[in-house]
Amino acid sequence: MSAGDAFTAPERHEIDRAIRDAETVCRYEFSVYVGASEGETGPFAHRLHSTLTAPDRTVLVMVDPAARILEIVTGAEVRRDLDDSEVRLAALSMQTAFAAGDLVGGIKQGVLMLAEHARKPRMLHAGA
Known part of the structure; x- marks a missing residue:
């Protein structure tokens, strides 16, 4: 998470926990950036995303x-x-x-919602 100065230590912990929980739910990686964008936000977000360790398997929330x-x-x-x-x-x-006015709650809720939607469906049974 970038721009961590915007949050207290407990708030950072809440967001980090939501990220870990989301990654457990769907097995994709999540990254959260909070701060000013440099230039146009769309291209900036895509540049940030491309610098991540596994961009093909990652969701970036900016x-x-x-x-x-x-x-x-x-x-x-x-x-x-x-x-x-x-x-x-x-x-x-x-x-x-x-x-x-709930920045932390919005981030947590959004990350977890993205993870739930990205979760692969469980196979209840396989054909014989």
Whole structure:
């Protein structure tokens, strides 16, 4: 998580916990960046995403609270299980929390919602 100075230690811990829980749920990696973007936010978020260890398997959530901007970038492999409408739904949920002044709660809720949508369905039984 970048720009960690914006959060208290307990808030950082809450966000880190949500990230770990999300990664456990869907087996993809999550990264959260909170801070000002350098230049246009879309290209900036994609540049950040491309620098991650495993970008194809990673979801990046970029929040610029001052500019009230949210970008979610999904890797190629993640997009197999997480479609644009599911990302938009999570973004809407996050924006609602942000508008209510709950930055930490919005991030946690959004990350976990993305993970739930990206979760591969469990096989209940296999054909014989």
